[in-house]
Amino acid sequence: MKTLLLKKEEVSKLICMNEVIGTVEEAYKAFNSDQVEQPDYIGMHLPSPRGEIDFKLGYYKGNEVISMKASSGGFIDNPTAHGVPSGMGTILLFDARSCALICVMDGSLITGLRTGAAGAVSVKALARKNARKITSIGTGNQARMQIRAINEVMKIEAIHAWDSHPDTLSKYKTDIESEFRIPVMLANSKKEAVEQADILITTTRGKGSLVEADWVKPGTHIVAIGTDQQGKQELDPEIFRGAKVVVDSIAQCTEKGETWHPLNKNIITKDDIHGEIGEILLGRKPGRENDDEVTIFDATGMAIQDNTTASKIYRNAIERNVGTFFEFFAS
Structure with missing residues (x-):
């Protein structure tokens, strides 16, 4: 079982805004068609001058993908203190039929796009x-x-x-x-x-x-x-x-x-x-x-927006041979 890694610059080349509008429309329709399981998301505020981090989890029956996104923001000291952006995101995609991890991708662009x-x-x-x-x-x-x-x-x-x-x-x-x-x-x-x-x-x-x-x-x-x-x-x-x-x-x-x-x-x-x-x-x-x-x-x-958008990026990556595969699980 191989897992695909997609970096930020790769994600940016794998989807356009018009496609994202389509994935978000799909997400909203699916949500109101009993195709989605989406627990309440969890948000945590961390002590100042740090910001907040959210975790969103969703399952879409239409594509048999479970998505999990961690998204942070408001960490104003990050660039100078830690050398990382003030807001970051990571998305994990799991095959819902086996719950195997199929993709790890940068999620900082997806939140903004969707x-x-x-x-x-x-x-x-x-x-x-x-x-x-x-x-x-x-x-x-x-x-x-x-x-x-x-x-x-x-x-x-x-x-x-x-x-x-x-x-x-x-x-x-x-x-x-x-x-x-x-x-x-x-x-x-x-x-x-x-x-x-x-x-x-x-x-x-x-x-x-x-x-x-x-x-x-x-x-x-x-x-x-x-x-x-x-x-x-x-x-x-x-x-x-x-x-x-x-x-x-x-x-x-x-x-x-x-x-x-x-x-x-x-x-x-x-x-x-x-x-x-x-x-x-x-x-x-x-x-x-x-x-x-x-x-x-x-x-x-909503998590389902991340799910449909990230799934489209994953499919585009497979079709275009973009990203790096690694062995996450021993067979």
Whole structure:
């Protein structure tokens, strides 16, 4: 039994964003088709100045693969103190028929890719067809990934951006305009940026409300990415009142996502959650129904997204003869 090792530079050459959008759509549909077993993920916060680490485990009956991902972030001293990145990821793939380890791959790119693709999938399902302007609250790596993915599914005419770090904001403008030739306007305030949005993306590690309800214009689609653990928050809970709320996983989002906050304040109940995005993709529930409704996609990230994306990378590697095999188990 041989196990395939895929390094970061190899993973980067084995999949494109359009393929990832497809694997994420497959993941969401599978999740709502009784094809997935996905235990609650485990997250640990480590003492400052260290960050957090998450473990996500999933089994997909459609490909007979079990995936396990460890993903860390926020370790700001890592580059200088330990010579490694501030965030890292590793994915293990097991053949579900034998539970033999078939692949070990760098997972740092996959988290970013599939999270970006999730935003794009939600835009297809929930944004207005005439949406052209994007506002990005937060301008780090995931903010860039959201643009890369959404650019695959719609024409972006302008981006308004805000970040609490001016240097990060300025670099975002340079990078996005260079890569996509899309004009980026640097907002003087969060309010100024949000008021321009057809699509609002939040990708911060916020610990409190960054976006107020009265800033959000009718018809806005909100892609809420940053809140995936208790204690994080980006949106004023009042935004959820009367909005069409769609989540990746009701179980996760009501416990660890942005949706927890309006539930905790009794602004909405679980019955007010429109549904999971897989239900919309399967045609069981409607997506956007008019140009005035505010739609919210609360994404906490699911193991099945890692599973389908990593499995596609593994299949591509086998087909293209990429990676290094090693004997992990004695026969």
